[in-house]
Amino acid sequence: MRVLRAVIQVLAGAAVLVILYVLWFNLTNNLRAAGLPTGFDFLTQPLGVDIPGSDISPSAPIWRGLLNAVKNTLALVVVGIPLLTLIGVLVGVARLSTNWLVAKAAGLYVEILRNIPPLLIIFFVFNAVVLRFPVLQESLNISDLVIVNNRYLAMVGLTAQPNFGPFLAIMTVAMIVAAGVWWWRTRRSEQTGEHHHRFLWALGVFSAISLIGFVALGGPIGLSRPILDGRALEGGYTGLAAYWAVLAALVLYTASHVAEIVRGSILAVPRGQSEAANAIALSSFQRLRYVVLPQAMRIAIPPIISQYLNFTKNTSLAIAIGYAEMTRITFQLIGNGQPAPQMIFLLMGGYLIFSLIISLVVNVVNRRMQLVTR
Amino acid sequence: MTVEAPVFEETPPQVEPARGAMDWVRKNLFNNWYNSLLTVALAAFVIWAVVALLQGLLSADYEIIRANLRLFMVGGFPADQLWRPWAATYCWAVMFGFVGGSLAAAARDRATEAGLPYVRTTFRQILTRYWPILVLIVVILSFTTTITPTLLTVGALAAGLGSYYLGRILPRAVRRWTWLIVILLIAASYVALAGFGGVGWQGWGGLQLNLFLAFAGLLVAFPFGLLLAMGRRSSLPVIRTISVGYIELVRGVPLITVLIAGAFAVGFLVPRDVRPGVVTRMLIAIIAFEAAYIAEVVRGGLQAVPLGQVEAAQAVGLAPWKTMRLIVLPQALRATIPAMVGQFISLFKDTTLVAVLGITELLDATFIVNSQTAYLGKGLFVITLSFAALVFWVGCYTMSRESRRLERKLGVGER
Numbered sequence: 001m002r003v004l005r006a007v008i009q010v011l012a013g014a015a016v017l018v019i020l021y022v023l024w025f026n027l028t029n030n031l032r033a034a035g036l037p038t039g040f041d042f043l044t045q046p047l048g049v050d051i052p053g054s055d056i057s058p059s060a061p062i063w064r065g066l067l068n069a070v071k072n073t074l075a076l077v078v079v080g081i082p083l084l085t086l087i088g089v090l091v092g093v094a095r096l097s098t099n100w101l102v103a104k105a106a107g108l109y110v111e112i113l114r115n116i117p118p119l120l121i122i123f124f125v126f127n128a129v130v131l132r133f134p135v136l137q138e139s140l141n142i143s144d145l146v147i148v149n150n151r152y153l154a155m156v157g158l159t160a161q162p163n164f165g166p167f168l169a170i171m172t173v174a175m176i177v178a179a180g181v182w183w184w185r186t187r188r189s190e191q192t193g194e195h196h197h198r199f200l201w202a203l204g205v206f207s208a209i210s211l212i213g214f215v216a217l218g219g220p221i222g223l224s225r226p227i228l229d230g231r232a233l234e235g236g237y238t239g240l241a242a243y244w245a246v247l248a249a250l251v252l253y254t255a256s257h258v259a260e261i262v263r264g265s266i267l268a269v270p271r272g273q274s275e276a277a278n279a280i281a282l283s284s285f286q287r288l289r290y291v292v293l294p295q296a297m298r299i300a301i302p303p304i305i306s307q308y309l310n311f312t313k314n315t316s317l318a319i320a321i322g323y324a325e326m327t328r329i330t331f332q333l334i335g336n337g338q339p340a341p342q343m344i345f346l347l348m349g350g351y352l353i354f355s356l357i358i359s360l361v362v363n364v365v366n367r368r369m370q371l372v373t374r
Numbered sequence: 375m376t377v378e379a380p381v382f383e384e385t386p387p388q389v390e391p392a393r394g395a396m397d398w399v400r401k402n403l404f405n406n407w408y409n410s411l412l413t414v415a416l417a418a419f420v421i422w423a424v425v426a427l428l429q430g431l432l433s434a435d436y437e438i439i440r441a442n443l444r445l446f447m448v449g450g451f452p453a454d455q456l457w458r459p460w461a462a463t464y465c466w467a468v469m470f471g472f473v474g475g476s477l478a479a480a481a482r483d484r485a486t487e488a489g490l491p492y493v494r495t496t497f498r499q500i501l502t503r504y505w506p507i508l509v510l511i512v513v514i515l516s517f518t519t520t521i522t523p524t525l526l527t528v529g530a531l532a533a534g535l536g537s538y539y540l541g542r543i544l545p546r547a548v549r550r551w552t553w554l555i556v557i558l559l560i561a562a563s564y565v566a567l568a569g570f571g572g573v574g575w576q577g578w579g580g581l582q583l584n585l586f587l588a589f590a591g592l593l594v595a596f597p598f599g600l601l602l603a604m605g606r607r608s609s610l611p612v613i614r615t616i617s618v619g620y621i622e623l624v625r626g627v628p629l630i631t632v633l634i635a636g637a638f639a640v641g642f643l644v645p646r647d648v649r650p651g652v653v654t655r656m657l658i659a660i661i662a663f664e665a666a667y668i669a670e671v672v673r674g675g676l677q678a679v680p681l682g683q684v685e686a687a688q689a690v691g692l693a694p695w696k697t698m699r700l701i702v703l704p705q706a707l708r709a710t711i712p713a714m715v716g717q718f719i720s721l722f723k724d725t726t727l728v729a730v731l732g733i734t735e736l737l738d739a740t741f742i743v744n745s746q747t748a749y750l751g752k753g754l755f756v757i758t759l760s761f762a763a764l765v766f767w768v769g770c771y772t773m774s775r776e777s778r779r780l781e782r783k784l785g786v787g788e789r
Binding site: 010012013016023026030031097098099100101102105112115117118120123124127128131132313316317319320327330334340341344348351352355356 | 402403405409412413416417420610611612613616623625626627628629630631634635638639641642643644645719723724726727729730737741744753755756759760762763766767770771774
């Protein structure tokens with residue numbers, strides 16, 4: 001039996017190695033026959049394509065275009081995840097509302113969005129909504145706060161003024177002081193039994209110090225209004241229309257899945273918990289805040305994080321409307337004659353790194369959750 | 375010692391009897407100030423949305439869908455060969471009807487044997503379960519210009535119904551061969567489409583291609599997924615490492631990158647004289663991708679089988695592979711049915727991604743018709759994309775409700 005086990009494993013390992021070798025052999029042969037490079041030296045060659053919404057010229061090296069693409073993917077992920085969490089939790093809770101209309105409307109939203117392909121939603125938002133906005137010259141301008149046209153969407157943003165550095169230092173000090181106050185309130189609560197209110201205390205101290213610093217430094221953060229200057233938008237928080245379309249479509253789609261998770265998790269908390277909370281006369285807010293939601297969260301967080309992973313992977317669908325994220329740039333460069341195997345290797349590697357980071361987070365969260373449960 | 379039951383002097387909570395519509399409205403819409411506010415705001419929005427939707431629906435010109443309906447349904451299938459997709463449709467109608475009928479008969483027999491009353495599914499229940507499909511059929515038929523498709527559809531529904539009753543009345547000895555009939559009918563539908571001078575899948579498009587990629591992708595990927603799942607739970611470290619490595623690598627990348635690899639990189643990995651067509655390469659990519667997801671679904675099913683089952687099998691002296699085949703797999707696969715339906719739904723949605731590589735499936739078809747000269751620049755995306763959305767929504771919504779029903783029926787997650 002031991003021999004058989006060893007033989008099977010050696011055979012399986014050898015088979016995989018042989019397959020990999022054959023693939024490698026074909027790959028190098030075919031690349032050479034097609035006159036393509038077999039290494040990664042081509043990354044220093046000029047890009048050869050124009051990237052919309054960036055100042056990278058076609059003569060810049062390829063690796064700079066790829067870095068910019070990673071940045072663009074991250075711009076979707078970093079803005080999208082908080083947004084979809086917010087919408088998903090709101091809709092999920094709304095589905096359990098005692099208000100009939102609110103519950104039904106939330107249910108309608110979830111059942112419609114969940115069952116339509118995300119790519120279709122992206123096409124719809126981009127072609128049926130965003131492209132129908134006015135052209136650049138006739139931009140919709142809401143008192144210089146928001147400027148909308150079918151190429152860009154810009155809104156008022158924040159910019160650093162000369163004294164921003166010192167202000168950052170003051171905020172750091174305020175953070176440390178607030179942490180100290182938090183610790184002090186916790187200890188006092190443990191000693192005297194009075195309610196700690198540590199969050200309000202810490203927030204108050206932090207805000208007070210920051211506000212004094214802000215006034216003393218003469219406003220280190222200023223408003224930056226978007227300005228329409230001929231053919232370009234400047235200042236403010238400006239994004240390509242394609243960016244907003246992908247963001248909106250994927251956030252709405254993923255939020256419908258998160259809403260289902262949230263609803264299921266709240267329903268999964270045993271009824272006895274709510275009844276016990278009622279029995280000790282907690283208010284309905286206290287019941288949610290201290291009894292139901294903490295337990296629902298423990299059930300909801302792992303699947304919600306896997307939705308974050310799905311969202312990250314789905315940002316690759318932006319390729320369909322030409323937003324220059326990782327998949328789009330790879331597709332463009334392959335079309336431009338760069339070697340496909342290497343480009344796809346880099347692309348998949350990039351997504352694998354994202355996935356790896358997210359699954360590390362899942363593992364850490366799961367371990368912490370397990371400590372809490374018995 | 376007797377323990378006296380506690381006596382509650384308090385009056386039991388007053389359950390207010392329903393007192394008509396006004397009372398219901400007060401309790402469910404206006405029970406406090408913020409709910410009242412929410413109700414008013416939301417009602418205003420809903421009314422506005424419904425009015426805008428109705429206006430849009432009634433004033434729209436559906437010529438673009440009427441003119442391109444064939445493209446949406448079967449892609450570039452030759453017009454004089456349209457009897458082939460219809461023949462395939464009849465095969466599938468008969469198959470679904472027959473499977474439904476024999477499942478109902480099996481449930482009836484089981485109930486009779488156990489001495490339990492058998493509750494027959496009522497027509498009303500069927501209607502509440504499948505109304506979206508009926509709506510979709512009516513919508514699609516309303517875009518046809520001749521009477522033939524309507525007659526053929528009615529015929530297909532009748533054929534399905536007929537084979538349902540056939541499946542119910544056939545004796546058990548015949549029913550045991552249902553799986554063979556299913557395989558034969560599926561093979562027949564393929565022959566009807568591609569055999570004897572027909573069109574192979576390279577030439578398919580529209581909704582037909584979406585369904586083909588989803589069905590064939592899942593079906594072919596299933597055995598690989600099963601092997602990967604068993605490999606992942608194997609006690610042999612090398613096998614386990616290979617399985618885990620493959621599953622996690624594939625699950626870490628988006629499907630579209632696998633499709634791009636299928637389109638551009640697979641050509642570099644095979645000898646130079648092997649050149650499969652683009653749809654075949656997409657299918658291979660989908661199979662390679664789905665196998666990893668199916669492996670995880672099956673693993674979930676395997677984990678749901680209690681360890682005692684395996685131990686009992688070992689105690690009666692079953693060989694390992696017999697334990698797997700006779701004890702573990704039947705229970706595990708039964709538990710995975712709802713999750714497999716879920717996987718099929720997500721694959722059905724994902725088949726739209728081949729549009730990115732220029733294959734005219736349904737979504738791509740509804741997109742590119744907007745560049746026909748008659749409709750160019752008229753902004754008809756709303757109409758055509760809504761049509762595609764309706765098709766996908768009906769399919770996915772019906773299947774997801776069915777999978778939830780199956781889950782309840784099989785009692786998955788209750789053990």
